[in-house]
Amino acid sequence: MPRLTPLVASLPATVPFVGPEAQERARGAPFRARLGANESVFGPSPRAIEAMARAAAETWKYPDPENHDLRHALAAHHGVAPEAIMVGEGIDGLLGYSARLFIAPGDAVVTSDGAYPTFNYHVAGFGGVLHKVPYHEDREDPGALVARARETGARLIYFANPDNPMGTWHDAADVSRMIAAVPDDALLILDEAYIECAPAGTVPPFDTSDRRTLRFRTFSKAYGMAGARVGYVIGHPETIAAYDRIRNHFGMTRIAQAGALAALEDQDWLAEVISRVAEARDRIAGIGRANGLVPLPSATNFVTLDCGADGALARRTLGELAARGIFVRMPFVAPQDRCVRISCGTSADLDLLEVSLPAALAAARS
Amino acid sequence: MPRLTPLVASLPATVPFVGPEAQERARGAPFRARLGANESVFGPSPRAIEAMARAAAETWKYPDPENHDLRHALAAHHGVAPEAIMVGEGIDGLLGYSARLFIAPGDAVVTSDGAYPTFNYHVAGFGGVLHKVPYHEDREDPGALVARARETGARLIYFANPDNPMGTWHDAADVSRMIAAVPDDALLILDEAYIECAPAGTVPPFDTSDRRTLRFRTFSKAYGMAGARVGYVIGHPETIAAYDRIRNHFGMTRIAQAGALAALEDQDWLAEVISRVAEARDRIAGIGRANGLVPLPSATNFVTLDCGADGALARRTLGELAARGIFVRMPFVAPQDRCVRISCGTSADLDLLEVSLPAALAAARS
Numbered sequence A, B: 001m002p003r004l005t006p007l008v009a010s011l012p013a014t015v016p017f018v019g020p021e022a023q024e025r026a027r028g029a030p031f032r033a034r035l036g037a038n039e040s041v042f043g044p045s046p047r048a049i050e051a052m053a054r055a056a057a058e059t060w061k062y063p064d065p066e067n068h069d070l071r072h073a074l075a076a077h078h079g080v081a082p083e084a085i086m087v088g089e090g091i092d093g094l095l096g097y098s099a100r101l102f103i104a105p106g107d108a109v110v111t112s113d114g115a116y117p118t119f120n121y122h123v124a125g126f127g128g129v130l131h132k133v134p135y136h137e138d139r140e141d142p143g144a145l146v147a148r149a150r151e152t153g154a155r156l157i158y159f160a161n162p163d164n165p166m167g168t169w170h171d172a173a174d175v176s177r178m179i180a181a182v183p184d185d186a187l188l189i190l191d192e193a194y195i196e197c198a199p200a201g202t203v204p205p206f207d208t209s210d211r212r213t214l215r216f217r218t219f220s221k222a223y224g225m226a227g228a229r230v231g232y233v234i235g236h237p238e239t240i241a242a243y244d245r246i247r248n249h250f251g252m253t254r255i256a257q258a259g260a261l262a263a264l265e266d267q268d269w270l271a272e273v274i275s276r277v278a279e280a281r282d283r284i285a286g287i288g289r290a291n292g293l294v295p296l297p298s299a300t301n302f303v304t305l306d307c308g309a310d311g312a313l314a315r316r317t318l319g320e321l322a323a324r325g326i327f328v329r330m331p332f333v334a335p336q337d338r339c340v341r342i343s344c345g346t347s348a349d350l351d352l353l354e355v356s357l358p359a360a361l362a363a364a365r366s
Helices: A020-027 A046-056 A068-078 A090-102 A117-125 A142-152 A172-181 A237-245 A254-265 A267-290 A311-323 A347-365 B020-027 B046-056 B068-078 B090-102 B117-125 B142-152 B172-181 B237-245 B254-265 B267-290 B311-323 B347-365
Strands: A085-088 A108-112 A129-133 A156-160 A187-191 A213-218 A231-234 A302-306 A339-343 B085-088 B108-112 B129-133 B156-160 B187-191 B213-218 B231-234 B302-306 B339-343
Touching: A020 B068, A046 A254, A046 A267, A046 B046, A046 B254, A068 A085, A068 A231, A068 A254, A068 B020, A085 A090, A085 A237, A090 A117, A090 A156, A090 A187, A090 A213, A090 A231, A090 A237, A108 A117, A108 A142, A117 A129, A129 A142, A142 A156, A142 A172, A172 A187, A231 A237, A254 A267, A254 B046, A254 B254, A267 A302, A267 A347, A311 A339, A311 A347, B046 B254, B046 B267, B068 B085, B068 B231, B068 B254, B085 B090, B085 B237, B090 B117, B090 B156, B090 B187, B090 B213, B090 B231, B090 B237, B108 B117, B108 B142, B117 B129, B129 B142, B142 B156, B142 B172, B172 B187, B231 B237, B254 B267, B267 B302, B267 B347, B311 B339, B311 B347
Parallel strands: A108 A129, A108 A156, A156 A187, A187 A213, B108 B129, B108 B156, B156 B187, B187 B213
Antiparallel strands: A085 A231, A213 A231, A302 A339, B085 B231, B213 B231, B302 B339
């Protein structure tokens, strides 16, 4: 075998997530409800679908490597300069680029134990050393994250608000306090993938003169375009410019650029989705309670249900739901792994959940 | 500014290619003919367009991170195992991953002086040291590339067949000889982006038991899907598996997966495109000759025209064509930069070229 670099040779052959399609191939049948990846079953804006269908015929052209139109529209939407925004292949892609920009082998990185595994994957992929802080009452703990960053001299601090996999959140004042407390030589990776689903008062103002914070957003969640791979990062223009040194300049698809632009322009659809998400959250919480599970408060498009025991029970519940055609996931790490995490579904999806959960739980408990 | 890694801090803030859209924004008008990026103006298969339009409504789902269906279809098409294929975000994306897998700072890499700059960009991005071999009679020089690799202990050898930006090629026997001569500790990056446009006898057989060769293919050229960012690499399954350690597993879009699968299934369309490409090449060559330029033989979807002087004349010709609404590009490095490179166009595109070239050349020469 050709020699891998020593760093790559040291990496395990793992993947952050197995897709539901792989499970479907293994079980020999498609899932009846796809509620495991926090996708938006309500779909993208009809205008975005139309824009993507229209762009399909133009797909012989390379994408604009500057993502000019989308970047400018996002800048206007958020009230920041276009130079403060970099568009990339989903937050996943941008996290990979961020690890490459800032992490040399041995550099310390702080995150929460049980937070987004793809971030950890990218950090490990560039030789970073992860320091993990426990959740506090099922929420990420900003004070503990910052304190650990000071102790370890961390380059990056990962903090998701709202959080995945728990769905919990901190209000804007808390986040602003955390931003202010980031050590001078560290960089806060503030993952706001779910922020559109959060209640008013969760979003701190953008301050792109702050060199210590990068904020990550996506079209994969409330905008319903997970399959189009469109994320963006907002930060100081000099930091943002650094991505141009390393990124795959032609990494975005032309169709995704057109779709995201149309989706952004249809804020009415976004509002409609957010209202359907809120309804679905209430219904999932109700279904959980009716089965003796405790729903955690959620500012996302999913609800995490506390099964009241340990990871083994939750894992069995997951398997029993899958056997009944329902794809869901669960937190990876104890004690959060006592829960299952259920994405907001359509009425039909949640009807199936309502019918299936009692039997799944009974089987898991027996 | 947050500290970049020493490697990234040492990188220049350059980009491999400025897109035509940036030029259009600068000139304040769209190009009338887009003949500079070797896109396929003939477009993707109508069945691919239909598949992409249909997939647009399903874009709320994440893509299958394993690219299972496309990978299996490609395996059947090429007669190799699915495990011998990795699908990625265009050849550009896969070249970036390849540099990351195999290049540690200081490692030697061999390429031709004036060959694909995006490969060089990725090698430099991981600290590789480029050694460049001159073209020989406007063709890449396999013997010289291998010899330089032996001298320098190179990890990677880049060789494009057919070549971009010259359009020239080597036959399968030559390439097989090169493959056999690759040093044991090196890896041949065989970029076959344009191979579908090459004459019979250009493609050596696949041998995925060979650990010293990776072959790169794309849907961006003859398949007409540059905007969808779909490339793939064929090689030894153990080498292919290494990409899973570092890649953005959810980097492909769902629409691109569906489109590429449909495009692959429509080999009639591919044949039709290849025939149109051949006609357009002949016409571009004729237009060149009528204007005193010498067309190079081409096994690609473009024709490189020797303007008979130096880079300055070719660059002025490029500018004069752009002023007349025609986007073309040219080789970057002397002596190849005496040429302009014109992608195959529609009849209307080439009518415009025919009308505009005499005046553009006259202006460039004056």
